[in-house]
Amino acid sequence: MQASIHEGTAVPSAAKVGEVMQAIAEHKGCGTSGGSGKASCGSAAGQGDLPTEIWEKVKNHPCYSEEAHHHYARMHVAVAPACNIQCNYCNRKYDCANESRPGVVSEKLTPEQAAKKVLAVASTIPQMTVLGIAGPGDPLANPEKTFKTFELIAKTAPDIKLCLSTNGLALPDHVDTIAGFNVDHVTITINMVDPEIGAKIYPWVFWKHKRYTGVEAAKLLTDRQLQGLEMLTERGILCKVNSVMIPGINDKHLVEVNKAVKSRGAFLHNIMPLISAPEHGTVFGLTGQRGPTAQELKALQDSCEGEMNMMRHCRQCRADAVGLLGEDRSAEFTTDKIMAMEVNYDLDTRKAYQAKVEEERVAKVAAKQEELSTLAGEMSDIKLLVAVATKGSGLINEHFGHAKEFQVYELSTAGAKFVGHRRVDLYCQGGFGDEESLETVIRAINDCHAVFVAKIGGCPKADLLTAGIEPVDQFAHEFIEKSAIAWFKSYLDKVNSGEIEHVERGDAEIRQGALISAA
Amino acid sequence: MALKIISSQCTSCSACEPECPNVAISEKNGTFVIDPKKCTECLGHFDAPQCAAVCPVDNTCVIDNSFPRYQVPA
Numbered sequence: 001m002q003a004s005i006h007e008g009t010a011v012p013s014a015a016k017v018g019e020v021m022q023a024i025a026e027h028k029g030c031g032t033s034g035g036s037g038k039a040s041c042g043s044a045a046g047q048g049d050l051p052t053e054i055w056e057k058v059k060n061h062p063c064y065s066e067e068a069h070h071h072y073a074r075m076h077v078a079v080a081p082a083c084n085i086q087c088n089y090c091n092r093k094y095d096c097a098n099e100s101r102p103g104v105v106s107e108k109l110t111p112e113q114a115a116k117k118v119l120a121v122a123s124t125i126p127q128m129t130v131l132g133i134a135g136p137g138d139p140l141a142n143p144e145k146t147f148k149t150f151e152l153i154a155k156t157a158p159d160i161k162l163c164l165s166t167n168g169l170a171l172p173d174h175v176d177t178i179a180g181f182n183v184d185h186v187t188i189t190i191n192m193v194d195p196e197i198g199a200k201i202y203p204w205v206f207w208k209h210k211r212y213t214g215v216e217a218a219k220l221l222t223d224r225q226l227q228g229l230e231m232l233t234e235r236g237i238l239c240k241v242n243s244v245m246i247p248g249i250n251d252k253h254l255v256e257v258n259k260a261v262k263s264r265g266a267f268l269h270n271i272m273p274l275i276s277a278p279e280h281g282t283v284f285g286l287t288g289q290r291g292p293t294a295q296e297l298k299a300l301q302d303s304c305e306g307e308m309n310m311m312r313h314c315r316q317c318r319a320d321a322v323g324l325l326g327e328d329r330s331a332e333f334t335t336d337k338i339m340a341m342e343v344n345y346d347l348d349t350r351k352a353y354q355a356k357v358e359e360e361r362v363a364k365v366a367a368k369q370e371e372l373s374t375l376a377g378e379m380s381d382i383k384l385l386v387a388v389a390t391k392g393s394g395l396i397n398e399h400f401g402h403a404k405e406f407q408v409y410e411l412s413t414a415g416a417k418f419v420g421h422r423r424v425d426l427y428c429q430g431g432f433g434d435e436e437s438l439e440t441v442i443r444a445i446n447d448c449h450a451v452f453v454a455k456i457g458g459c460p461k462a463d464l465l466t467a468g469i470e471p472v473d474q475f476a477h478e479f480i481e482k483s484a485i486a487w488f489k490s491y492l493d494k495v496n497s498g499e500i501e502h503v504e505r506g507d508a509e510i511r512q513g514a515l516i517s518a519a
Numbered sequence: 520m521a522l523k524i525i526s527s528q529c530t531s532c533s534a535c536e537p538e539c540p541n542v543a544i545s546e547k548n549g550t551f552v553i554d555p556k557k558c559t560e561c562l563g564h565f566d567a568p569q570c571a572a573v574c575p576v577d578n579t580c581v582i583d584n585s586f587p588r589y590q591v592p593a
Binding site: 081082083084086092093108137141142144206209210211 | 538567
C-alpha cells in the first residue's frame with residue numbers, strides 16, 4: 001500500500017521536470033487578457049489548462065486548488081518560532097500579524113508533539129491531506145525542528161503531503177534536504193525584486209552571522225529568494241509565491257514581481273492584502289500604512305492574471321490552523337488534548353472517505369458544466385460580483401446571520417469565477433441580529449449585486465435591499481456556481497427586457513486580521 | 520561584561536539559542552536566559568554579539584554591566 005502511495009507522489013524524472021517547468025513558464029493562465037472571467041481559469045476550477053503533471057500534484061491541495069479547498073483540509077504545525085529577517089508588517093511580540101491572531105502567541109510544539117498532533121488530526125479529519133510548516137517564524141530559520149517534524153510524519157503518516165512556507169533567505173542552503181523529504185510544495189513570500197523597494201519593507205536580515213540593513217539587506221534577500229525559487233523548480237518542486245500588497249510601496253511593483261517569479265517557474269501567485277491594524281503593533285500599523293481595499297486588490301490580481309495563475313481563496317491562516325480553509329478547528333487540538341488522545345491512524349478509512357469526497361466533487365463539476373451550457377449564446381458585457389454564504393462542499397448552505405465570511409464570485413457570460421472571500425463579524429449571535437455588525441457585513445460585500453444564502457431573516461433582508469444588494473435564498477442547499485449562473489441568466493433577461501437597469505456597485509472593505517474560529 | 524536577556528521583552532522565539540558560539544543560552548521559565556559565565560560577547564568569534572543581532576525585538580539582548588568585561592585569552 002505504501003508503495004502505491006509513493007508512486008502517486010513520485011517526483012518526475014529530471015528530463016520530465018525540465019519539460020514540465022518549461023510548460024509552466026509558458027503557461028499563460030486564462031489567456032492573454034487579464035481577468036477574462038473564464039470559468040475554467042487556472043487554479044480556480046478543474047484542471048483547466050494546467051499541465052496534467054501539475055494538476056495531479058495540486059488537485060487535492062486545499063491551498064493550491066480553489067476547487068479542492070471545499071473538499072480537503074490542511075493543518076499547520078507551529079514548530080518554527082525563530083525568524084531570520086524582520087518585516088515591517090510583522091510584530092514578533094505578537095506572532096506574525098499575517099499568519100496568526102494578534103495578541104495570542106501560537107502554542108509552540110516540539111517535532112514529536114507536532115507528529116502526534118498530525119496523527120491525531122488526520123485520524124479525526126479524514127480529508128486532511130496536507131501538512132504545512134509555516135512558522136510562526138521561518139521554517140528554514142529552524143531547519144532542525146522543521147526537518148525532524150517532516151521525518152517523523154513521513155514515517156508514521158506516509159500519505160500526507162508535506163509543504164512549507166519560507167521567506168527564502170535560507171532557501172538555497174536547504175533545497176536538497178527539501179527534495180530529499182519529498183516535499184513537493186513550497187511557498188516563498190516575495191514582496192519585491194527591487195532592493196530600493198525592499199528597504200521600505202524589511203528593516204534587516206540576519207545572514208551568515210551578520211545583521212544587514214537597508215538596500216544591502218533587501219538585495220541579499222531578493223537574490224536568495226530568486227535563486228532558491230530557480231533551484232526548487234529545477235528539481236520539480238512546485239512553488240507558489242506569496243506577496244503582501246502594500247499600497248504606495250509595492251502595489252504597482254508586484255506586476256514586476258509577478259513576471260520575475262513566473263519566468264523562474266513559479267506556478268501560482270497569491271497576492272494578499274496587508275494587515276496593518278494599529279493594535280497589532282507592527283511598524284506599518286504604527287505608521288498608519290493602510291491596507292488595500294477589495295477593489296484595489298482585485299484590480300491588481302486581475303492585472304497579473306494574464307501572466308500566470310492567481311490564487312484568490314487565501315485566508316491568511318494562522319501558523320497553527322487546522323481543518324478546511326475558513327473553518328479553523330485548532331481549538332480542538334491543543335497540546336493537552338492531543339497528548340491525552342488515543343490515536344488510531346487508519347489509512348484504509350482515510351482512503352475510503354477520500355474516495356467519497358471525489359464522487360461529490362465530480363457531481364459538483366458536472367452540475368456546473370450543465371448550467372454553463374445554458375449561458376451559451378448569451379451576449380452581454382455585464383460583469384458583476386455576488387457574495388455567497390457557504391459552509392463548504394461548494395453549496396449555498398449557510399444562513400446569512402451565521403456566516404463568518406462570504407465567498408465572492410464574478411459573473412459574466414463566461415460563467416461564474418471565484419474571485420475571493422470577505423470575512424465579516426457574525427450578524428446573528430444568540431438568536432438576535434446585531435445592527436452594527438450588519439453595517440460591517442454590508443461594507444464587506446458592498447461591491448456585490450446579490451448575496452446568496454440558505455436562509456435570511458426579514459430585517460437584514462430589507463436592509464440589504466436598501467443598500468442595493470439583493471438577498472437570494474431561492475437556491476438554498478444547491479451548488480454555488482450552478483445557482484449563480486441561473487440567477488445571472490435571469491438578471492440578464494430582466495436587463496434585456498428593461499425590467500431592471502444594470503448599475504455598477506461601489507468598493508468594499510477588507511476586514512483586518514486573520515480568520516479565527518468563532519466559538 | 521556579558522549579555523543578558525530582558526525577560527519581559529523576550530518572545531521566546533528561540534532564534535538566539537543556536538546562534539550563540541558559547542552555548543550560553545537556554546530556555547528557562549518560558550523565556551531564554553544567558554549564562555554570564557559562558558558569555559564572551561562573541562569576542563573572538565564574530566564582529567557583533569549574535570543574540571542581539573538575530574533578536575527580533577530591539578534592546579532585548581543587552582550588555583549586563585554588573586559583569587567585568589570579557590578578555591580574549593592571550
